[in-house]
Amino acid sequence: MSSFDVVVIGSGPGGYVSAIRCAQLGFKTAIIEKYSTLGGTCLNVGCIPSKALLASSHHVEEIAHFADHGIEVNGMKIDLAKMIDRKQAVVDQTCAGVKFLMDKNKIEVFEGVGSFENTTTINITKKDGSVEKIEAKNTIIATGSKPSNLPFIKLDKERIITSTEALKLSEVPKHLIVIGGGVIGLELGQVYLRLGAQVSVVEYADRVIPGMDGALSKELTKVLKKQGMKFYTSHKVQSVEREGDSVKVAAENKKGEIVTLEGDYALVAVGRRPYTQGLNIEKAGVKLTERGQIEVNEHLQTTVSNIYAIGDVVRGAMLAHKAEEEGVLVAEFLAGQKPHIDYNLIPGVVYTWPEVAGVGKTEEQLKTEGKEYKVGSFPFRALGRARASADTDGLVKILADKNTDEILGIHMIGARSADLIAEAVVAMEYRASAEDLARMSHAHPTFAEAIKEAALAATENRAIHV
Structure with a gap:
């Protein structure tokens, strides 16, 4: 042996x-x-x-x-x-x-x-x-x-599918119903949206990517709606039934009303x-x-x-x-x-476009903890590089301790955020203040300048380009 x-x-x-x-x-x-x-x-x-x-x-x-x-x-x-x-x-x-x-x-x-x-x-x-x-x-x-499932959903892996099957479909869905507005659902939903599918997202929580900072959720929803994705937040799925090549999803909204969506595929993306x-x-x-x-x-x-x-x-x-x-x-x-x-410094990323990323505490968490904080935010549309690349959707948001100026969280949505978040992790690993980050030179023109400007905004509202 x-x-x-x-x-x-x-x-x-x-x-x-x-x-x-x-x-x-x-x-x-x-x-x-x-x-x-x-x-x-x-x-x-x-x-x-x-x-x-x-x-x-x-x-x-x-x-x-x-x-x-x-x-x-x-x-x-x-x-x-x-x-x-x-x-x-x-x-x-x-x-x-x-x-x-x-x-x-x-x-x-x-x-x-x-x-x-x-x-x-x-x-x-x-x-x-x-x-x-x-x-x-x-x-x-x-x-x-x-992949997790809801107890009443029967996955046939043909029309009622998980992420595994969604990665190898033989056709672009006419109408893809995504159950779950988290990372997996939104990423795969955007893939087929771009390829011509109608995509509807049904989410139990009151917003998509509920574990991330609320500002990112709000901005991503706005951008994806602009791209054509439809959202049914605060909807509890009641049933998922297949009839031939058709799938019907019934969900209850906050008013107790039942909304029925009909498509040719339902992607169950309710976590793992x-x-x-x-x-x-x-x-x-x-x-x-x-x-x-x-x-x-x-x-x-x-x-x-x-x-x-x-x-x-x-x-x-x-x-x-x-x-x-x-x-x-x-x-x-x-x-x-x-x-x-330091588990607080493990970044989270959503690889939609624009990309979404965050590390540290969200504003919602700081409010729950009763922490005194200040906020600095900067929109991508104010960046020369973003305009040159036609990637103007998004923002960077920095949360810093109101008294010490130590960075508590950095959250961003925009082009290359999946890579930019590494700068945030490094800064927080070394317990940088917003002032520290604001005084570091960032090459121009780059998307990374949004981080410097957000740090400036968190430091006595000193952002230059807004």
């Missing part, structure tokens, strides 16, 4: 990054993946394929405005099948890259379902039914999450749930929380001292980069180091 210092179950961003860091630190490491490709949900049916389709469909949107730039394009044709093929090629290349990294770092890869026989013995059940046993001094559970199926964690003595998450302490150690868990399967935001940080933390903790993660 093979024996390892560390065995990682799951090869998503958290799992494979953790395995690499363990190997770098000198541990004999193995990784177990039940699918034939590495990379988990993120690389195979999540982050990477969705961004590939967003990129392709964004070109369609840009071409529609080429005439404004003096470029005439005639006879544009959308080939969805080729778009899907390109998406898959990107996925295949990315997953192959992970396999290369496993080989480079001498990490042994086992294909099959990993399950605990006891705290140190792991059974790997292969596709042919055979079982291989390995010994693990330490185990890191990184099995991720699966931790995935622990098949692990047999009870044999190892690992405990779950009431929410189905694996219970861990500050070192991401489970109730069993040599078993750890990271990523979507534990508490906190279900984000690939959060899982990566946790994977590194566990590896370094096992090596006797003292790593840390």
